[in-house]
Amino acid sequence: MEFHEYPDREMMMLRVAQRIASELGESLRANGRATLSVPGGTTPGPVFDTLSGVELDWSQVSVVLNDERWVPEDSPRSNTRLLRERLLRDKAAQAKLIPLFANTPEPEAALERVIEGLVPHLPVSVLLLGMGEDMHTASLFPGADNLEAALGADAPPLMAMRADSAGEPRITLTAPVLRAAVRVHVLITGAAKRDSLERAAKLSPREAPIACVLDQAQVHWAE
Numbered sequence: 001m002e003f004h005e006y007p008d009r010e011m012m013m014l015r016v017a018q019r020i021a022s023e024l025g026e027s028l029r030a031n032g033r034a035t036l037s038v039p040g041g042t043t044p045g046p047v048f049d050t051l052s053g054v055e056l057d058w059s060q061v062s063v064v065l066n067d068e069r070w071v072p073e074d075s076p077r078s079n080t081r082l083l084r085e086r087l088l089r090d091k092a093a094q095a096k097l098i099p100l101f102a103n104t105p106e107p108e109a110a111l112e113r114v115i116e117g118l119v120p121h122l123p124v125s126v127l128l129l130g131m132g133e134d135m136h137t138a139s140l141f142p143g144a145d146n147l148e149a150a151l152g153a154d155a156p157p158l159m160a161m162r163a164d165s166a167g168e169p170r171i172t173l174t175a176p177v178l179r180a181a182v183r184v185h186v187l188i189t190g191a192a193k194r195d196s197l198e199r200a201a202k203l204s205p206r207e208a209p210i211a212c213v214l215d216q217a218q219v220h221w222a223e
């Protein structure tokens, strides 16, 4: 793990957005296409604001969420809604959104279809992850019903996930997809998450799911 500490959040968000843009550019030049996978939640909005205005061949970029809460897009809890409002606008409106949500009562009913839509866009070129204070990343929560299977080397690319602390049912990329990403960044803020990250570095992915990518991650932190 490489740890980058920034003087403030504003500086961090800007630098991370620039770094992602540059890595997407490298992937576009090398492969003619790129896949960007991003978190939802409360942290990454400012990165999306900057990234959406960057000059890139966005028409060749596929964007996917790391995980989605099983709620319709008009819910304030929808990660897809955040993506549409903060990333898939301005220049980045040309990017192709790979949907994780479908309008079925439970994620299992849509899983096969969503996996079929995702697979042609793998591996992920640039992966930006968030982390909760409980050390979950994507929707890999400690104690979740399908965590063990999702951490396995033979896990399908996406799984449904339920955990007491997660609120609604979730759909999430699994460990093999996260670990196969070409570039991995983790974006966290505040003292509590820094403490969690330091703890996670000494725990197993089963205890601290973020640990499954830390050996290959660039971690970006600001108070």
Ligand SMILES: O=C1O[C@H](COP(=O)(O)O)[C@@H](O)[C@H](O)[C@H]1O
Binding pocket: 038, 039, 040, 041, 042, 043, 044, 066, 067, 068, 069, 079, 129, 130, 131, 132, 133, 137, 138, 139
């Ligand atoms: O529920 C989620 O939580 C994590 C962390 O979110 P944050 O609000 O603490 O930044 C996020 O990375 C994940 O995508 C989201 O679904």
